[in-house]
Amino acid sequence: MKENARIEAFSDGVFAIAITLLILEIKVPPHETIHSVSDLWNSLIRLWPSYFAFLLSFGIILVSWVNHHYLFNVLDKSSRPFLYANGFLLLTITVMPFSTALLAEYIATDYVKPAVALYCFGGVINSMGWNLLLHTLYKPKPLLHSHVSFEMIDSIKRSTQLGMIVYIGTTVLAFWFPIIALVLNLMLWIVWITLSINAKTD
Amino acid sequence: MKENARIEAFSDGVFAIAITLLILEIKVPPHETIHSVSDLWNSLIRLWPSYFAFLLSFGIILVSWVNHHYLFNVLDKSSRPFLYANGFLLLTITVMPFSTALLAEYIATDYVKPAVALYCFGGVINSMGWNLLLHTLYKPKPLLHSHVSFEMIDSIKRSTQLGMIVYIGTTVLAFWFPIIALVLNLMLWIVWITLSINAKTD
Amino acid sequence: MKENARIEAFSDGVFAIAITLLILEIKVPPHETIHSVSDLWNSLIRLWPSYFAFLLSFGIILVSWVNHHYLFNVLDKSSRPFLYANGFLLLTITVMPFSTALLAEYIATDYVKPAVALYCFGGVINSMGWNLLLHTLYKPKPLLHSHVSFEMIDSIKRSTQLGMIVYIGTTVLAFWFPIIALVLNLMLWIVWITLSINAKTD
Amino acid sequence: MKENARIEAFSDGVFAIAITLLILEIKVPPHETIHSVSDLWNSLIRLWPSYFAFLLSFGIILVSWVNHHYLFNVLDKSSRPFLYANGFLLLTITVMPFSTALLAEYIATDYVKPAVALYCFGGVINSMGWNLLLHTLYKPKPLLHSHVSFEMIDSIKRSTQLGMIVYIGTTVLAFWFPIIALVLNLMLWIVWITLSINAKTD
Secondary structure (H helix, E strand, C coil), X not given: CHHHXXXXXXXXXXXXXXXXXXXXHCCCCCHHHCCCHHXXXXXXXXXXXXXXXXXXXXXXXXXXXXXXXXXXXXXXXCCHHXXXXXXXXXXXXXXXXXXXXXXXXXXCCCCHHHHHHHHHHHHHXXXXXXXXXXXXXXXCCCCECCCCCHXXXXXXXXXXXXXXXXXXXXXXXXXXXXXXXXXXHHHHHHHHHHHHHHCCCC | CHHHHHHHHHHHHHHHHHHHHHHHHCCXXXXXXXXXXXXXXXXXXXXXXXXXXXXXXXXXXXXXHHHHHHHHHCECCCCHHHHHHHHHHHHHHHCHHHHHHHHHHHCCCCCHHHHHHHHHHHHHHHXXXXXXXXHCCCCCCCCECCCCCHXXXXXXXXXXXXXXXXXXXXXXXXXXXXXXXXXXXXXHHHHHHHHHHHCCCC | XXXXXXXXXXXXXXXXXXXXXXXXXCCCCCHHHCCCHHHHHHHHHCCHHHHHHHHHHHHHHHHHHHHHHHHHHCECCCCHHHHHHHHHHHHHHHCHHHHHHHHHHHCCXXXXXXXXXXXXXXXXXXHHHHHHHHHCCCCCCCCECCCCCHHHHHHHHHXXXXXXXXXXXXXXXXXXXXXXXXXXXXXXXXXXXXXXXXXXCC | CHHHHHHHHHHHHHHHHHHHHHHHHCCCCCHHHCCCHHHHHHHHHCCHHHHHHHHHHXXXXXXXXXXXXXXXXXXXXXXXXXXXXXXXXXXXXXXXXXXXXXXXXXXXXXXXXXXHHHHHHHHHHHHHHHHHHHHCCCCCCCCECCCCCHHHHHHHXXXXXXXXXXXXXXXXXXXXXXXXXXXXXXXXXXXXXXHHHHCCCC
């Protein structure tokens, strides 16, 4: 119990910092560039790519944290492979402030394809991180409570597989139709939050 | 107990990071622009909008954390809707470094109205987050201790409603009298801290 | 116990973030300004004010955290005034990345006086925060374990009083002899760490 | 137990923040410099020094945290010298965002030697921090559980000694063959993670 408490604390720290650093990517318009009140309103409105990217990534990290939280609820020990798989998963969370800033910078330009492709590819890597973590629950030694309901593990597996498919698909799609790829990302986000809120397993 | 401990840890992380990131918005005057000791004093004094915005937001986040802390003291379980409502509340805290930096950048300019209006609007959203969170305490399943004193929940409700009214009013007022709107924000802050320090419920 | 655990978690978060943000103030020399290996060595050596300010502030925050840690060990409840006094103390820690960056920017210039004076004044405010916090241990209600040894509280009081005297003195001194004021700060830091390591109360 | 829980929380905070701040060093190419999709792809590819430095440092901090985690599992008390030795170890973690950014900035230039030398020297200091910490486990008072298996302490000692030797060697080597020094660092990282994953002590 004590051991996992500390893995949770470290993971919570990384999730909390990554989700809060997202805001640093939204830059205040410098006052030298502003010459009227409507100028400032327009500048703030032109920041919509930043707001969109912020909200999308905030939601994704929040859903990840909720899943992480429920997963750890049914564990009471850990193994070194599990620790490193968890570290790899945290790596995929840590890079989100970068991919989010890249998306915000290019979403309203003609060069949006690489930004969307990389953002979706980040999702592929994140899904791989979840797969790896779920794998280490059984090998090299089982980490689950003996009396655990597998419904929750299965629900995380399903949402990981759905994510993997959507992210691989949208990574490819981004090379031709980046905006459609992005809309599919947003829909995945809405599906995930809806499924997650309505999940039976508290 | 264990479950809520982790929600608290994640929330504490977000509160602690948001409150500490505020300081990054206060920029040291670059030494190339300084040509005498009194130059530096003047530059430091001209940073007063940053100090003011920093102190205002620090106080607001601190009061939010204190309320959050007392609320979680009377809970011993959680639900998924509660987790997401808490996530939404944290979102409204996370954006404060941005709205604070915006306020600091424009408070001493002629273009202060949008900055104050958005700052107050952030308060409206934050009040909505609190309302949503309080709502999820009862539905879909009750989360409060059976023997809880409702005095504390009522006190948070009242301070949320007061905040909601003041923030809606000042958001509108900011379009005509931004400085008065800001002074009302400051007064709300003082009222909140005073009420909170004198509250009976420890 | 549970209540104070969360105050500790929030405080630990703020201490940990403030101490880690210090490093952001040390800027990597941009590669456009470098034209040889010895250029880079020289640029890195010319960053000594940043290294000095980083180490000084890292040590001060670390000593503060150690004292905070030992203080909370002898408490088992809290009060709202205590929470806000703790919040004020954390405010004085949170501003350190700013005062540290200011010190680093001006220590090697002719305009060092305001930077040293403000840095020392930050110490005065920090000492006042400690005084306030120690005050709320007894009023409005006693928070200490009944069987607590007062030796530790007395040791924190003494080191706070020593700090208050040195910081008030050096704040004034900085207007005439900033470097001497800074050396006295460094000596206070060495005295504190030495006293703290040799303290009897674990 | 309670006392060490808080040292762990503070340390976890510093590890989590340092590991997450690494991402801030990877800068999004500004859209003004980009004139075609392939321009953006090329810019993103030219960021490879940043990706490399990020991954190297992420891995090093993760291995450090895993070792720290296992070490604290076998302790149940602390001493002031131990607290300060731990603070010094955290200092060597805190500086990594700087040395990582320095490495990323210069790895693809002709002036890479100082960057690699300092990066390796950071490893020397980190090894010294571990040595100091391990020393305070026995003096001034023993901190280990009475029934502890020394295998784990020995394993940390060995990996610290290996690190010390490699880091001292590569610090010197960096003055002549910086790239070879860097490759040796990477190999140390792979050896450490492999050894750590296969370690018997969970």
